Amino acid sequence: MKLALPRLGNIEVINNTILTDMGHELVEAPPNSKRTMDLGVKYSPEYCCLPLKIALGNMIEAIDLGAEGLIMAGGWGPCRFGYYAQVQRDVLLDLGYNFRMLIFELPRKEGIRTLWKNINILRNGKSWLYMVKQLRFAWQQILLTEELENKVLQVRPREKKKGAASRILLKSIREIKQAKDINTLEQIRKETMEKFAEATNPHMQNLIRVALVGEFYVSLEPFVNHHLEEKLGYLGVEVVRKNSIEAWIAPIMKLHIFKESFKEEKDIEQAAYQYLAHSVGGEGQTSVGNVVLAHQEGLDGAIQVVPFTCMPEIVAETILKKVSEDLDFPTLTLTYDEQTGEEGLNTRIEAFIDLLKMRRKRVNVS
Ligand code: SF4
CATH class of the missing domain: 3.40.50 (Rossmann fold)
Structure with missing residues (x-):
């Protein structure tokens, strides 16, 4: 078929x-x-x-x-x-x-x-055996892809040559797609990490770090979020991505082999509890919990991405105002629809990052 x-x-x-x-x-x-x-x-x-x-x-x-x-x-x-x-x-x-x-x-x-x-x-x-083997391998491909995608978020704001990190990732993604066994995946992982290390300027420390939270699809699909992670990386910001395919699939499947993801899910729910004690669908509760956790982890702020009319994220957005006030932790909500324009988006992102940089300076001076 x-x-x-x-x-x-x-x-x-x-x-x-x-x-x-x-x-x-x-x-x-x-x-x-x-x-x-x-x-x-x-x-x-x-x-x-x-x-x-x-x-x-x-x-x-x-x-x-x-x-x-x-x-x-x-x-x-x-x-x-x-x-x-x-x-x-x-x-x-x-x-x-x-x-x-x-x-x-x-x-x-x-x-x-x-x-x-x-x-x-x-x-x-x-055979069923073959199918299970393929599904397990597909799962490993997803895990490696997400590991490299998360790594690229650390490398991009520190890269020696603009665009190098994205190019390395793109090549590795193509290789992961063609891979047929775990050993090949391990080899790709090793080589990609070496290339990332070569592309990184090790002297760039203490960058602004921002959590990316919000609706699953918009946060993971660069075309829809107007390449937000790249924009932030090129502004010298390290993005900490809070959504992942792994965290989305594992709890749905309720399978024991994913117990690490379960633990994360529980931690997020617990962090959100004071503000939102139950699920409101989608990633609503997760967004709230992840912002609380981002604050605990010492990040500088959080960006929530919301598709226009998304009920769970609108609930979270309202609650995040209170979270931000209580914790003195800056958050920015970006709402996307088919009319979203590049210029307005860039201005808001840049203004938010400037604010975070100013807060850092203030803290360093006092
Ligand atoms: S309501 Fe929000 S979370 Fe649910 S599918 Fe739509 S965009 Fe995604």
Whole structure:
């Protein structure tokens, strides 16, 4: 079957492992672009949130390139992610597309049969053992990708030559995508870390450090957040990314092997508890907890990214005002929609970083 996945950061690293190696034909949606956004916005219901619209744009582009099946994650409330896949499927059917939507989500009673069917389509006649092996390897590819993405956030503000860190990462991502075994991944990891070390100016210490919190998709997809991590890095800021695919998937799967991620989830909930004692869907509670933790970790401030109309992040934004006041910890909320302009965004980011630098100076003088 010709299958496609919507884009999300560097998630493409697993495409070969879970699709091509399973005997499917891979159709890669083109990288997110203005066209992707325009298609998604044009055909989505207006009330839908930005990530749904962009993923819909990905799907249209993939089907136009020949995809017969689309793989999509699902969920169960309380935020709108729970019905993303169903809305996207209905919109695409209304547009006259002929395709199959393979939704992977933790099933409730009636969903078990559908999930079973979708798993078997993905398995494509291969043995269960082989499939488990591929999924485990895909997981390792994701972990390494995120480790390098986090490392690049430390290297970028210290790089000797502008752009070097991003170029090193890009090359490594391509290699991770082609890798077939753990030894190769380990080799990529070792070589990339060496290149990062060579590219780093070791004398650049005590940089401003900022936590990046907020909605999962917007924080991890550079096209949507207007390359926020790069912008900050080139302003000399070390970004501490608080969201990750690992932390998103592990608790959903509730699997014992992810117990480290469970611990982190618990710590975040505990940190948020005083301000927001229960989940409000999406990353709402996580954003609050992560800002409290960022303060405890001695970071200089936090930036929250919010897709326009995202209920969980709007709740968090309101609460973060109080958190920021109580802890004397600066936060900046950036709201994104299809109209977001580059200039206004840059001005706000630069003003926030100037504020953090001034606070640092004040602390150093006193
Ligand atoms: S977290 Fe916000 S943007 Fe993401 S799906 Fe839920 S409501 Fe939409």
